Amino acid sequence: MTKKCKSCQTDIDVKAKKCPNCRADQRNWIARHPILTGIFVLILIGIIGGAIGSNSPKKVGTSDQTTNQGTTPSQASDNTPKTQTFKMGDKVDLSGKTVTVNSVAPYTSNNQFMQPKNGNKFVTVDISLTNTSKDAFNYNVLDFRLQDNQSYTYNNAATDHEPYLTTGALQPGQTTRGFIDYEIPASNTPTQVIFTPGFLSTSQIIIDLTK
Numbered sequence: 001m002t003k004k005c006k007s008c009q010t011d012i013d014v015k016a017k018k019c020p021n022c023r024a025d026q027r028n029w030i031a032r033h034p035i036l037t038g039i040f041v042l043i044l045i046g047i048i049g050g051a052i053g054s055n056s057p058k059k060v061g062t063s064d065q066t067t068n069q070g071t072t073p074s075q076a077s078d079n080t081p082k083t084q085t086f087k088m089g090d091k092v093d094l095s096g097k098t099v100t101v102n103s104v105a106p107y108t109s110n111n112q113f114m115q116p117k118n119g120n121k122f123v124t125v126d127i128s129l130t131n132t133s134k135d136a137f138n139y140n141v142l143d144f145r146l147q148d149n150q151s152y153t154y155n156n157a158a159t160d161h162e163p164y165l166t167t168g169a170l171q172p173g174q175t176t177r178g179f180i181d182y183e184i185p186a187s188n189t190p191t192q193v194i195f196t197p198g199f200l201s202t203s204q205i206i207i208d209l210t211k
Contacts, residue, residue, distance in 0.1 A: 001013075001014040002014060003016075003026075005019040005021065005022060005024055005026065006019075006024055006026060007019060007022050007024035008021055008022040008024065010022070012026070057084070057086070057092050057093065057094040057203070057204070057205045058092070058093055058094075059086055059090050059091065059092055059093075060091050060092070060093045060098060060132075061090075061091035062089050062090055062091060084206070085192070085206045085207065085208040085211075086205065086206065086207050086208065087207065087208055087211035088101045088102070088103070088104065088207060088209060088211070089101070089102070090207070091130075092205045092207070093132060094195075094197060094203055094204075094205050095133070095197070095203070096131060096132050096133025096134075096135070096137070097129065097130075097131065097132075097133070097137065097139075097195075097197050098129070098130040098131075098132050099127065099128070099129055099195050099205050099207070100127070100128040100129075100130075101125060101126070101127055101193050101207045101209070102126040102127065102128060102177075103125070103126040104123060104124070104125050104126075104190055104193075104209050105123070105124055105126075106121060106122065106123060106124070107122040107123065107124035107159065107161060107179075107181055108122070109122060109159050109160050109161070110160060111159070111160040114158060114159050114160050116157075116183045117183070119185060119186055120183050120184065120185055120186055121183070121184060121185075121186045122157065122159060122181050122182070122183055123146065123181065123182050123183075123184055123190050124159075124161055124179050124180070124181045124182075125144075125146065125179065125180050125181075125182070125190075125193055126177070126178075126179055127144065127165055127177065127178065127179075127180060127193070128175060128176070128177040129165075129170065129175065129176050129177070130170075130174070130175040131170040131171060131172050131173060131174050131175075132172075132173075133172060134172055135172065136169055136170060136171045136172065137169070137170060137197075138167070138168070138169050138170075139167065139168060139169075139170060139176070139197075140167045141156050141164075141165055141166050141167060141180055142155060142156070143195055143196055143197055143198070144156070144165075144180055144193060144194070144195055145193070145194045145196070146180075146182040146184070146190055146192070146193055146194075147190070147191055147192040147193075147194060148184050148185075148188040148189060148190055148191055149188055149189045149190075149191050150185075150188055152184070152188070153194070154182045154183065154184055155182075156180050156181060156182060157181050157182055157183040159181040161179045161181050162179075163177075163178045163179065164178050164179055164180070164181075165177070165178030165179060165180050166178070190209050191208070191209055191210055192206055192207060192208055192209060193206075193207040193209065194206050194207075195207075
């Protein structure tokens, strides 16, 4: 059996991967680009998994260690659109990941090389993370962001604060706890901690620090 070459239209063997006449590749795009195809498939799986796993967070308990030291955030206006949020001390579960913000407070570093920029300050958040699912999962400090009263959002800052919550794995039933420090303008106040478990996830736990 023969087929026409995609390029020169010469009759060639139906199983030929290249045309013997013009050397044109006869394979389809997927066969020619297996690595890119694999990447696209993984991205698609992640998007579908994120959509399927977009569960809503729910309160499952309350911590008795909640403190809010030295921060006086401004309150949101009553006509602001409402999103489900939780308060410090709430144990909030999202697909087997239970987050508790225990406290928020100013932080002063003792390391002269780890100081906030002029006009900025460090804020530290004490966070507990528990695996209430049946499977282990990885966690990352970048899953946690801080938002201030000007709606600016911050990733963690590098400080000398110990014990620091970084990255790792949690087995079923395990809990880890540590500090995450953020650098924000000195005149601003922290208002929310936002936990987004995974790069492609659209589900979030939002802890309102003003409550």
